[in-house]
Amino acid sequence: IVCIIKNISPNSKIKTFSAVFPGKNIDETKYINEVIKRTNVISFLTTPTPTMLFQDLNDVIKTQEEPFLGTSIYAQYSVMKLAHKNNMKVLLDGQGGDEIFAGYPSYINPYFLELFMNFKWRFLVSQFKWYFRTYRNMSPIFFILSRPGRFFLKNKSKPFWIKKSFFQSYSSSKKFKNSLSQRLIQDLTYSTIPSYLRYEDKNAMRWSIETRLPFLDHEFVEKTIFLPAEYKIRNGITKYIFRKAIKDILPEKIRLRTDKIGFATPMDAWLKSELFIELTDNLIDSDAFKERIYWDWKKVKKEFEKYKNNEKNISLDVWKWII
Template identity: 40%
Template sequence: MCGITGFNWKDEQLLGRMCEAIKHRGPDDGGTYIDDKVSLGHRRLSILDLSEKGHQPMFNEDGTIVLIYNGEIYNFLELREEFIKKGRKFKSDTDTEVVLHAYEEYGTDCVQHFNGMWAFCIYDKTKNILFLSRDRFGIKPLYYHFDGERFIFSSEIKALLEHDLPREENRSIVFDYLYFNLTDHCEDTFFKGIKRLMPGHNMIFDLSSGKMEIEKYYDVQSRFVKEEEDHQKVKELFTDSVRKRLIADVPVGSCLSGGIDSSSVVVTMRKVDPDAQIKTFSLRFPGDSIDEGEYQQQINEMVNSMNFCVTPDTSDLMNDLQELFLTQEEPFSGTSVYGQYRVMKLARDNGMKVLLDGQGADEVLAGYHYFHGYYYYELLKRLNLSLLLKEANGCYDKSRSFAPMIYLLLRMTPSGIKRLIYKNRKVPFLTPDFISENEGRKDKRWDIYTLNEALYSSLDTYSLPHLLRFEDKNSMRFSIESRVPFLDYRFVEYMFSMPPGQKIHDGTTKYAFRKAMEGEVPSSILSRHDKIGFATPEEKWMKDETVREMIQEIIDSESFREREFWDWKMVKSMYEKLLEGKSSSIFVGTDIWRCISMELWMRLFIDRENITAE
């Protein structure tokens, strides 16, 4: 795992500053390549072949192809063997060299042969192009700026900001965040003029003409043709995914929340390697309803793993807040991001360089409760009322919640009425002028009606992209490579090929995967229907004296009052009602946090100030 940077002109000092800005992504080694046309930089976190043979930039035999690469190709051994049979020579045992030869063998189609996560840039001197690619699901980030002349790219935004780019917020993205609670859902970032290469996309930058072409090379919707229902096959694919993600020349541990996903990862790690020392890393809040300690303990005792846990409090949050925003680079919608941040720090402090994690499972397996609403609507459209009632009753018996029925009603509500509800009830704290300015912005989830459509949009646009941003930025801040077995493309394609009734059944989410893991994961965990993850006691924290003082100072500050996005008096009133326990909306804490998060981001990145209030 590493960090990459570059641009289309020669400047050694500027490239050095960019590399230094992302040194945390690769503290083990660094390298550059510079000629009259390009400047390319790399920071290395050594995971495979720890020797100097893995140094980057890496060159082909005649020096006409230069590679800088961030990621892991889990099938590199198979590809390496294939290329050796074709007569290609290898100087190292790295997957980096496999990427280099794959490009020589297949050109830009090389990405179709990879199973893994990546963001890389190949400088092909013969064709005079830069070829950039991002993995199928966007596990690894890649940002860029192109103004018609200057082309700049990097693994993180902070390296791009070493250039003299205008510091201006993207108001449309700010609106999507405050109004729809959306981030990372399109190529635009919160920084005007800085974009992300989207998941499953390739880019060609022609150094001769200065033209850029971007092409989508992968779409999971086009990858399955028949319905599948084999639970044994599900287990086999998942087991092989975990097996491949254990390949490393350094120890591999795992995050462990205690839910189905992370528990399945850990028990499968033990199944794959019965003798390995397994370290797990967890978030704990003893005595709180969100604490999952009993489930974590079950798994740790079952697999004989060594567990490390952390319990951050509000003083920790306040001390780390500025660094957390610098790490994430864009606003986020809650303090659970900080919980993950502290787990990654815990892992680093205990000597880890690679962790497995359960990210992506909810999007692939239909784990979120709101997916019920899409399934209900699908059944209603088919006039399958008996199954609809059965599913609704089953869900209520397990959760004692009417939320899925509310989601069904939302599916049946016309978009125009939804916008009125948002404007007058959901986000009344935004100014009319700001809403009018963005009248054309739309949440495409309002036009999704089937379960498979919802799963696809969750994977592609609305959920997974921001979770992967949190995952990458938090882990790499502490020089840790995070690997996500649920996003092996073979596993994803198979799960997406299953019919809706295998994803949600009798009011149970993740049905097929639960069935596949029977006998592997304790029934006490497989039968869980709550959803926690690395949650923090957010509302309690927002009422804590230390946090309360900060929020009140921010809302009362001149900069917050002068922002054009919100009615600061209404935000203040909302917070006062939350503190008094008079708030009638379950979303008000999240709404307030988004405003605070937006203000802190503006101060840090646009105004270039410290984030504490004046």
């Protein structure tokens, strides 16, 4: 978005706000610097820490008004806070671009499945060869051969710490058809985007900021969502047509990326900090926690001990217990 604005209006004075995590494998500072070199924007950075999260936790919960998915919501909260401190009132955000143009690697499976179900087997073979050169991964083939359609029709698996009776009472049975477009529509209207937008709107409003989402302009979505699947994923490359469209606008180091980090945070490291280990221990041992009807307290206690001893990575589950 920044590069497109600068391409349309070279004299625009643009400020950008980002969360970075120097030294972590999820850090995207080098890509931010590529944009800065190309556009000469004024860049503001924040590096959230476990101490900051601990101090802000009650306010983030109050802001969201509900339990929320993970610590990436706090990173976004921190970005909005930074923008507020710099007197910003309106921000542009890129939500929706990956869901429209199939930017996540997880969209590869439904794409290959669509080719398979439509008997485009020769093209499927050629596309898999390109995919394998990029990712060195055989999982789409195993996925297709195991049970075509499973990706869309399976029920979500039950977390180990939820009681079976409670899960069966509330689990969703919503199902979607076998095509990439249907998967994208699912994410746009049901699975991901609605919750992402709710998190974003509440974080923004907390800091008196309005956000605008160019990729979710309804006319843009209507024109792009049903483009042929081969326009969106081709030769092992996601967001294929979009990458073509922004050639010479976006730095090549970014345009040709094949990894996808998303709005990630070092959640595991944060939850293993002394502050959060103590918080979680006290929480799990509390009577209020033990009396909850929807989880198996003994399993929770046992698994958290394994987590503390680095025997198991269940950081997302631990976060759910806390929140």
